Amino acid sequence: SRCGYPEVIFCEGKTSASLVEIFSTLLESNQRCLGTRISEEQAETVLKQFPQAIYNQTARTVRIPEKDAAFDEKLIAGEIAVLTAGTSDRPVAEEAIETLTWMGYEPDFILDVGVAGPHRLQEQLPRIQNVSAIVVAAGMEGALPSVVGGWVSCPVIAVPTSVGYGASLGGIAALLGMLNSCAANVTVVNINAGFKAGFIAGLIADQKHSTS
Amino acid sequence: SRCGYPEVIFCEGKTSASLVEIFSTLLESNQRCLGTRISEEQAETVLKQFPQAIYNQTARTVRIPEKDAAFDEKLIAGEIAVLTAGTSDRPVAEEAIETLTWMGYEPDFILDVGVAGPHRLQEQLPRIQNVSAIVVAAGMEGALPSVVGGWVSCPVIAVPTSVGYGASLGGIAALLGMLNSCAANVTVVNINAGFKAGFIAGLIADQKHSTS
Amino acid sequence: SRCGYPEVIFCEGKTSASLVEIFSTLLESNQRCLGTRISEEQAETVLKQFPQAIYNQTARTVRIPEKDAAFDEKLIAGEIAVLTAGTSDRPVAEEAIETLTWMGYEPDFILDVGVAGPHRLQEQLPRIQNVSAIVVAAGMEGALPSVVGGWVSCPVIAVPTSVGYGASLGGIAALLGMLNSCAANVTVVNINAGFKAGFIAGLIADQKHSTS
Amino acid sequence: SRCGYPEVIFCEGKTSASLVEIFSTLLESNQRCLGTRISEEQAETVLKQFPQAIYNQTARTVRIPEKDAAFDEKLIAGEIAVLTAGTSDRPVAEEAIETLTWMGYEPDFILDVGVAGPHRLQEQLPRIQNVSAIVVAAGMEGALPSVVGGWVSCPVIAVPTSVGYGASLGGIAALLGMLNSCAANVTVVNINAGFKAGFIAGLIADQKHSTS
Amino acid sequence: SRCGYPEVIFCEGKTSASLVEIFSTLLESNQRCLGTRISEEQAETVLKQFPQAIYNQTARTVRIPEKDAAFDEKLIAGEIAVLTAGTSDRPVAEEAIETLTWMGYEPDFILDVGVAGPHRLQEQLPRIQNVSAIVVAAGMEGALPSVVGGWVSCPVIAVPTSVGYGASLGGIAALLGMLNSCAANVTVVNINAGFKAGFIAGLIADQKHSTS
Amino acid sequence: SRCGYPEVIFCEGKTSASLVEIFSTLLESNQRCLGTRISEEQAETVLKQFPQAIYNQTARTVRIPEKDAAFDEKLIAGEIAVLTAGTSDRPVAEEAIETLTWMGYEPDFILDVGVAGPHRLQEQLPRIQNVSAIVVAAGMEGALPSVVGGWVSCPVIAVPTSVGYGASLGGIAALLGMLNSCAANVTVVNINAGFKAGFIAGLIADQKHSTS
Amino acid sequence: SRCGYPEVIFCEGKTSASLVEIFSTLLESNQRCLGTRISEEQAETVLKQFPQAIYNQTARTVRIPEKDAAFDEKLIAGEIAVLTAGTSDRPVAEEAIETLTWMGYEPDFILDVGVAGPHRLQEQLPRIQNVSAIVVAAGMEGALPSVVGGWVSCPVIAVPTSVGYGASLGGIAALLGMLNSCAANVTVVNINAGFKAGFIAGLIADQKHSTS
Amino acid sequence: SRCGYPEVIFCEGKTSASLVEIFSTLLESNQRCLGTRISEEQAETVLKQFPQAIYNQTARTVRIPEKDAAFDEKLIAGEIAVLTAGTSDRPVAEEAIETLTWMGYEPDFILDVGVAGPHRLQEQLPRIQNVSAIVVAAGMEGALPSVVGGWVSCPVIAVPTSVGYGASLGGIAALLGMLNSCAANVTVVNINAGFKAGFIAGLIADQKHSTS
Ligand SMILES: Nc1ncnc2c1ncn2[C@@H]1O[C@H](COP(=O)(O)O)[C@@H](O)[C@H]1O
Ligand SMILES: Nc1ncnc2c1ncn2[C@@H]1O[C@H](COP(=O)(O)O)[C@@H](O)[C@H]1O
Ligand SMILES: Nc1ncnc2c1ncn2[C@@H]1O[C@H](COP(=O)(O)O)[C@@H](O)[C@H]1O
Ligand SMILES: Nc1ncnc2c1ncn2[C@@H]1O[C@H](COP(=O)(O)O)[C@@H](O)[C@H]1O
Ligand SMILES: [Mg+2]
Ligand SMILES: [Mg+2]
Ligand SMILES: [Mg+2]
Ligand SMILES: [Mg+2]
Ligand SMILES: [Mg+2]
Ligand SMILES: [Mg+2]
Ligand SMILES: [Mg+2]
Ligand SMILES: [Mg+2]
Structure with missing residues (x-):
């Protein structure tokens, strides 16, 4: 597979039947599957067909291990952290x-350390200052990635969320804020693009393990 | 005068002659004058006519004390702080x-404490935690007012600046960020509106001294 | 508590169960609670659990007094006014x-004094010319804060509402109008951010009572 | 001529030579001319060629009476008022x-009656309550047309100006405000379109004199 | 009443009960009523209470004649035309x-004469070349008012509609087109603001009948 | 060459020296050259080096015939028309x-037939009803392509221009209008993209002559 | 009929009854019908009335052959290709x-050849390098038309789709991308305007068969 | 230094004198300096003071090696590639x-491989398929990062440029395109933010060499 990782399925707008078909094909070619933006209804059908699938309702994802296998390999911990500004960014x-x-990492998850409560982030600093990449999800003014970027030396993948109202413009305010971050180590993905943020963080951590 | 303060003159687009005329009228009615957005050329004419005027080239302002008076009253210190994220917001x-x-206050001025260098703000916290109002000027992602708002309990007047490039959209990114601040004590004025931010901070401090 | 006021809970997107848990924790630490953007369904659960809670369906808020106490302290009147341009801004x-x-103030409430009926505001002027802060909620063209700002000398907290259609752009037109107010005493919060407008007005009134 | 009025020339981007040619043609066919958005340089050439032309440097217009005639007819007064919020809208x-x-009207001109100084407009009300149409030019928040619309019963032609800075967005804020006016008798033209606002006001006044 | 016409009620967001109350008050003070943006459900309640009311489901309006009267006066015809580009603008x-x-006029209604079928408008020209004011409703590119403006000499009130998809941006494309009309006699109201367009057309026609 | 036509050079931002070099290379490989968005200064250098070059100052283009050749082939006439709404779109x-x-066509050029003067276009209809493709350049409200599209049966390539002011937004208003055209035969290129509009019109006419 | 093709009916917002009426009229005047943006409910009524109609649920279209005829003519193949970037653009x-x-062409349909999988398009190149016109539908970043334009020499009609989320802004991102295409042979229609893209491709292919 | 790299100086808007002062301070604390967005005039002063400085006029940067040292260490090659779509993105x-x-890397530079000439990128594929990170600069439609992302398995840092005109909106079109990239390995920085793109690419390559 092109990127070292199998294809990821964007489930939104596909029929449950076609999802089952796509997953079957991938499994047959011995790939592990990831489906994103899956609805509860779609997930139900998929789980019936593939009982080994792992469904996360909050994330709206489903993962299926390779054929005749399981996600039982040891996940790599200590290399990636995922932070949120508020609980709504979860x-x-x-x-x-x-x-x-799905990429083989076990990220450290730190929830609700937004800038309006500055003590909370500072208590967690030891957990983020030795990792290879950090994903920061934040809505509203999207200030958390800049603050995090100021405390660490690894790349920070900022993912704006559509959390907020009024002038948050469905995440545009957070997106613009992150693009204009005065911290040089902050890079940005699309609004609500949790998949992309995680994927890029994983590709960065992969560099450490590559031997080319 | 309506607001307890004399009229302020927006100098942009007025002839030097008309500025002299307006200031003369105000001084005759025994008002102290403030001119904003004054050009170097306009300032030169005004200073020639009113040698007692105080011109600030960086601020693009001119102040003139009341007729037969001087700005020699004692300024009230310790009530207002003015912060900037970077030196370009000066x-x-x-x-x-x-x-x-011009309103009678002597604000505490703290420069270049933007979020990408988190230690700098924290060293200054003692200077901002006992004031009545804080003005925070920031461009780019405009995150500083949220962070300041998280450390203090008084109102924070956020003024976005047009500092930045690309997706900063001439200050719109900072403006949106500030409007969406997750800190409840942050309120916002127009892009580059230093006059308004200062004026409102002064009105807030005035409450302490009012006896109604 | 950081700002002199306990935490405020943004209820949107939280489960009723988690709301009950959060309120319980706050009450245990002897704080008075405020929940905003609460749905009817969430409110029902909260009221069942905390019968002393005060629910306002129009405001979509719930207040809960400190444990073993009641909101029976004397509210401070005469210091804050809240105005609306139309009945839809209510x-x-x-x-x-x-x-x-919830902060301890009893604001004066003046409804439906928008600029298209100029006599209505003028009849109410005596009620707004001696307060410490004024909240003005207006949608559509958002002109009322400027007009109010022209009649008073205290800070005016302008809160744009999403009332209107077409080129009102969900409140953006009102927001832009307020940011560009030619009245120097007008400052602005996010669209529909009634909580923030009230909170800042309260913080301003607090200055009068602070003794630092 | 189609509209009862001769063609108006938009001078911007035309050579002085081509302006002279166009005006000559119009004068030959016995029309009175109006040129808008004329530069000082263009005006100089036109005045040299047509000494009877009337040039207004502030308005950036030139008028030329019909061939062998002069603008000596009696202008109709008392039917149209033109107001501005500030002096910069002049x-x-x-x-x-x-x-x-140029259309034969003598409008009443009332300068600098913006909403931040509410007394100024009220002193002028007698001058605007008996006319057939009112033009209101305003920048920044563009609130004046709504307020004027609340005091009168004739159509109000609102013309947003690009006066302001930051979130005024070159007149867009004023334009949006005017389109969302809560006064039912307010209609809007393009930013800085003084010509159009005047032309429509004139067409409205014409109705009174038409005998069809 | 201020504008010579009684108050108009914007029904959206009001309870049916409050509508009945408002209409009762107006009728008691001997005014004729107009309610706009009324829902089917609201209209049902109003019709039950005021059987003399005239409900237009397409327009979403209700009219109620003055107390003890009827809309039986003779309407003034021949002075106003209302055009649409497509049937969806109806x-x-x-x-x-x-x-x-409701203002006492009987406008001439000409449907579906949009610019993509140029013959249709030309066949109708005799019906629009002798009126005092023309309302033109158009969505998508909003070109019809410019074309109409090119054929007539009276004011054209352009009302953009939200008809269209994609880059029509909910009527913004049509609005911008109309504001930039190269026809000098075109003025503009808010998107979908049929009420305003009609009201201004009526005020213009009123000029002919006024005797001041 | 890929498209049957040689490379076209976008001159903006290139040094005169590098232009000469690029043109030399193209001529050596026996291609005819087209340079667009060339400045007067760049053109001067190019003309000095290639005296056979044809420079159009208004179009800001330069054409150079193939080496040892001239643009003396017979141009194909009668297949393409180019229209403008105003003289500023020239x-x-x-x-x-x-x-x-440069592609070998001689288009029919029809200037200043904008919608505000409807007779002008109609007089020219015979010139546009038998061609294979029409380019229409228009600024301001950009209505002309829709009207032209209503009269003809071939594709209309609409090119918005940045002509206008205020709400024309540098051509965005015209662009949106053209994209929303109710005429089904209208397609659109970028603002001021005269080159692209011409190129596509030429490719369409080419279909008639292709023999595949 | 004006364009050589009968009228196309935009079904959205029309009653099923009025659709039946319109189709009947067209069939009586011996035209073949095309209805676009038809709902399932509308289609059901139309199919009951005209059993010869061909309904495409995915395309949301209905076609009806001329009275007493059928779509049995031989379709012209090999002249037009239709491509999509993803399956959601279908x-x-x-x-x-x-x-x-409906215009008489049988386009070649190539699905899911978006830029993230570059091999897929390259395998299909032989199918697109000899046609007269290509329609390319793409959402998200809308890059496919540029890439296709780089491989072919005929006009490419780019149709942005609203597929995507966040910063795709309902298709605006794709639209802007296509308008700025660096490939000279790309022209653009409105977001989701499949009808228009197809219609223009058909008109281009028509040129080959026209004998004028 | 916080990020493992010394401070970078944003020179725009700083006086030449203050630049000299800042660089002196950094050099004294034994840091290597990078100044970005430096003007020719500023560079001249800096070069006079620090003859060892390396000025790049195209990049608008200046680099100064650590005190008593030179940039003579061996640069790490083969890990990073930098691509542009056109020569204007240089x-x-x-x-x-x-x-x-300045970070110690020697990137491979591949110019002018934009999507309209697909062969050019494909010839260069061997140079980009074994690196750790790729920077892609592109203006106009910004499609190149998506295409590159489709061919490689490392992170692609997309940097939109303001190259283009009209609907390119100063780089916003390219920015939106890149954010919506259908390639999962593409992340984005601000418009024209070459410094940030390079810095993040360097931080990614650093992972391989880190030993934590
Ligand atoms: N820099 C400024 N920004 C915004 N408003 C200002 C500024 N300077 C003065 N003003 C306001 O503009 C008004 C004066 O405008 P003018 O009559 O045009 O001189 C005063 O009421 C001031 O409150
Ligand atoms: N300042 C102006 N703003 C908008 N339209 C104008 C203005 N001046 C003249 N026009 C219109 O522009 C048209 C003339 O444009 P042109 O043919 O370019 O001279 C006339 O029909 C006028 O109605
Ligand atoms: N899906 C569509 N998108 C854009 N225009 C369409 C579409 N379907 C039909 N039309 C055009 O809309 C016009 C019919 O509109 P109507 O009179 O409202 O049925 C025809 O001239 C068609 O060219
Ligand atoms: N071209 C640039 N674009 C964005 N950020 C920059 C650039 N150059 C330097 N910086 C950042 O700006 C900060 C320095 O800003 P200043 O204190 O104003 O010199 C540093 O922390 C850098 O990370
Ligand atoms: Mg939180
Ligand atoms: Mg700094
Ligand atoms: Mg009201
Ligand atoms: Mg004024
Ligand atoms: Mg129609
Ligand atoms: Mg013209
Ligand atoms: Mg795909
Ligand atoms: Mg190139």
């Missing part, structure tokens, strides 16, 4: 975590 | 400071 | 009022 | 006035 | 027509 | 015409 | 295909 | 390259 963060688990 | 911050001086 | 204004009540 | 207002003069 | 056009009927 | 239209000439 | 592509079928 | 790409050189 679904996006969990999509990143599911993606990373 | 002109906007100085417009706020000039406005506050 | 929910946002009531969120500000609930916030102020 | 150029747009003067373009409207020049257009109306 | 609801907005009918709101204008209901408003004009 | 530069964009001429860029399209230069591109078509 | 409905828009099928609307184009239905339109082309 | 300045942004060179800013990334200068940043990487």
Whole structure:
């Protein structure tokens, strides 16, 4: 497979039947599957067909291990952290975590350390200052990635969420804030793109293990 | 005068002659003057006519004391702080400071404590935790007011600046960030509106001294 | 508590169970609670658990007095006014009022004095010219804060509402209008942010009572 | 001529030579001319060629009476008023006035009655409550047309100006405000379109004199 | 009443009970009523209470004649035309027509003469070249008002509709087109603002009948 | 060459020296050259080096015939028309015409037939109803392509221009109008993209001559 | 009929009854019908009345052959290709295909050849390098038309789709990308405008068969 | 230093004198310096003071080696590639390259491989398929990062440039395109932010060499 990782299925707008078909094909070619943006209804059908599948309702993802296998390999811990500014950013963060688990990583998950409560992040600093990549999900003004970027020396993948109202413009305010971050180590993905943020964090951690 | 303070003159687009005329009228009615957004050329004419005027080139302001008087009253210190994220936000911050001086306040000025260098703000916390109002000028992602708002209990007047490039959209990114601040004590004025930010901070401090 | 006021809970997107848990924790640490953007369904569960809670369906808020106490202290009147341009702006204004009540203030509420009926505001001027802070909620063109700002000398907290259609762009037109107010004493919060407007008005009134 | 009025020339981007040619053609066919958005340089050439031309530098217009005639007819007064919020809106207002003069009207001109100084408009109310149409030029938040619309019963032609900075977005804020006016008698033209505002006001006044 | 016309009620977001109350008050003070943006459910309640009311489901309006009277006066015809570009613009056009009927006018209604079928408008030109004011409702590119403006000499009130998809941006494309009309006699109201367009057309026609 | 036509050079931002080098290379490989968005200064250098070059100052283009050849082949006439709404749209239209000439076509050029003067277009209809493709350049509200599309049965390539002010938003209003055209035969290119409009019109005409 | 093709009916917002009426009228005047954006409910009524109608649920279209005829003529193949970037763009592509079928063409349909899987497009190149026009439907970043344009020499009609989330802004991102295509042979229609894209591709292919 | 790399100086808006002062301070504390967005005038002063400085006029950067040292260490090659779509994107790409050189890397530079000429990228594939990170600078539709992302398995840092006109909106079109990339390995920085793109690419390559 092109990127070292099998294809990921964007489930939104596909029929449950076609999902089952796609997953079957991937499994037959001995790939592990990841489905994102899956609805409860779609997940039900998929779980009936593939009882070994792991469904995360908050993340709206489903993972299926390779044929005749299980997700029982040892996950790599201590290399990636996933942070959220508030509890409402959790679904996006969990999509990143599911993606990373599917890639073989066990990220450290730190919830609700947004800038309005500065003590909370500072108590967690030891957990984020030795990792290879950090995913930060934040809505509203999207200030957390800049603050995190100021405390660490690894790349920070900022993922704006659509959490907020009024002038948050469905996540555009957070997106613009992150793009204009005065911290040089902050890079940005699309609004609510937890999958992409996790995938890029995983690719960065992969560099350490590559031997080319 | 309506607001307890004399009229402020927005100099942009007015002829130097008309500025002299307006200031003369105000001084005759025994008002102290403040001119904002004054150009170097306009300032030169005004200073020639009113040698007692105080011109701030960075702030683009001119202050003139009441007729037969001087700005020699004792300024009230310790009630207002003015912060900037970077050194490029200085002109906007100085417009706020000039406005506050004209209102009778001596604000504490703290430069370049943006979020990408988190230690810098924390060293200054003692200077901002006992004031009545804080003006915070920041461009790019405009995250500083949220962070400041998280450390203090007084109102924070956030003034976005047009500092930045690309997706900063001339200050719109900072403006949106500030409006969506997750800190409840942050309120916002127009992009580059140092005058307004200072004026509102002064009005807030005035509450302490009012006896109604 | 950091700001002199206990934490406020943004209820949108939280389960009723988690709300009950959060309120219980706050009450145990002897804090008075405020929940905003609460749904009817969430409110029902909360009221069942905390019969002393005060639910405002229009404002979408719930207040709970400190443990073994009641909201029976004397509210401070005469210091804050809350105005609306139209009757449709009422929910946002009531969120500000609930916030102020929770802070210990009894604001004066003046409904439907928008600029298209100029006599109505003028009849109410005596009620707004001696307060410490004014909240003005307006949708559509958002002109009322500017007009109010022209009649008073205290800070005016303008809160744009999403009332309107077409080019009102969900409150963006009102927001832009307020940010560009030609009245120097007008400052702005996010669209529909009644909580924030009320909170800042309360913090301003607090200055008068602070003794630092 | 189609509209009862001769063609108006938009001078921006045309050579001085081609302007002279166009005006000559119009004068030959016995039309009175109006040129808008004329530069100083263009005006100089036109004045040299047509000494009877009337050039208004503030309005950036030039008017030329019909061949062998002069603008000596009696202008109709008392039917149209032109108002501005601030002194910076004057150029747009003067373009409207020049257009109306060219149409045969003598509008009443009321400068600097913006909403931040509410007494000023009220003193002028007698001058605007008996006219057939009112042009209101305003920048920044563009609130004046709504307020004027609340005091009168004739159509109000609102013309947003690009006066302001930051979130005024070059007149977009004022434009949106005017389109969302809660006063039912307010209609809107393009930003800085003084010509159009004047022309429509003139067409409205014409109805009174038409005998069809 | 201020504008010579009684208050108009914007029904959206009001309870049926409060509508009945408002209409009762107006009728008691001997005013004729107009309610706009009324829902089917609201209309049912109103019709039950005021059987003399005239409900237009397409326009979403209700009219109620003055107490002990009926809309039996003779309507003034031949002075106003209402045009639409397509059949989907009909609801907005009918709101204008209901408003004009309530003002005492009988507008000429010309449907579906959009620019993609140029013959259709040309066949109708005799019906629009002698009126005092024309309302043109159009969505998508909003080109019809410009074309109409090119054929007539009276004011054209352009009302953009939200008809279209994709880059029509809910009517913004049509709104911008109309504001930039190269026809000098075109003025603009808010998206879907049929009421305003009709009201202004009526005020213009009123000029002919005023005797001041 | 890939498209049957040689490379076209976008001159903006290139040094005169590098332009000469690029053109030399193309001529050596026996291609005819087209340079667009060339400045006067760049053109001067190019003309000095290649005296056979044809420079169009209005279009900001330069054409150079194949080595040892000249543009003396017979141009194909009668297949393409290029129209403008106003005289200010001329530069964009001429860029399209230069591109078509370079492709071997001689388009019919019809200037200043915008919708505000409906007779002008109708007089020209015979010239546009038998061609294979029409380019229409228009600014402001961009209505002309829709009207043209209503009269003809071939594809209409609409090119919005940045002509206008205020709400024309530098051509965005015209662009949106054209994208929403109710005429089904209208397709759109970028603002001021005269080259692209001409190129596509030429490719369409080519279909008639292709023999595949 | 004006364009050589009969009228197309935009079904959205029309009653089923009025659709039946319109189709009847067209059939009586011996035209073949195409209805776009038809709902399942509308289609059911139409199919009951015209059993010869061909309904495509994915494309949301209905075609009806001329009275007493059938779509039995031989379709012209080999001249037009329709491509999509992903499977979610299929409905828009099928609307184009239905339109082309109704015009007498049988386009080649190539699904899911988006840029993230570059091999897929390259395998299909032989199918697209000899046609007269290509329709490319793509959402998200809308890059496929540029890439296709780089491989072929005929016009490419790019149709942005609203597929995507967050910063895709309902298709605006794809639309802007396509308008800025660096490939000179790419022209653009409205978001989701499959009908228009197909119609223009058909008109281009028509040129080959025209004998004028 | 916080990030393992010394401070980078954003030179825009700073006086030449203050630049000299900042660089002196950094050199004294034994740091190597990087200045970005430096003007020719600023560079001249800096070069006079620090003759060992390396100035890149295209990139608008200056690098100064550590005190008493030189940039003579061996740069790490083969780990990072920098690509541009066109030659106009070169300045942004060179800013990334200068940043990487300052970090100790020697990136592979591949110019002008934009999507409209698909063969060019494919010839270069061997140079990009074994690196750790790729920077891609592109303006206009910004499609190149998606295409590159489709061919490689490492992270792609996409940097939109302001190259283009009209609907490119100063780089916003490219930015939106990149954020919506259908390739999962693409992450994005601000418009023209060559420094940030290079810095993040360097941090990613650093992972391979870190031993924590
Ligand atoms: N820099 C500024 N920004 C915003 N408003 C200002 C500024 N300076 C003065 N003003 C306000 O503009 C008004 C004066 O405008 P003008 O009549 O045009 O001189 C005063 O009421 C001030 O409150
Ligand atoms: N300042 C102006 N703003 C908008 N339209 C104008 C203005 N001045 C003239 N026009 C219109 O522009 C048209 C003339 O444009 P042109 O043919 O380019 O001279 C006339 O029909 C006028 O109605
Ligand atoms: N899906 C569509 N998108 C854009 N225009 C369409 C579509 N379907 C039909 N049309 C156009 O809409 C016009 C019919 O509109 P109507 O009169 O409302 O049925 C025809 O001239 C068609 O060219
Ligand atoms: N071209 C650039 N774009 C964005 N950020 C930059 C650039 N150059 C330097 N910086 C950042 O700006 C900060 C320095 O800003 P300043 O204190 O104003 O010199 C550093 O922390 C850098 O990370
Ligand atoms: Mg939190
Ligand atoms: Mg700094
Ligand atoms: Mg009201
Ligand atoms: Mg004023
Ligand atoms: Mg129609
Ligand atoms: Mg013209
Ligand atoms: Mg795919
Ligand atoms: Mg190139």
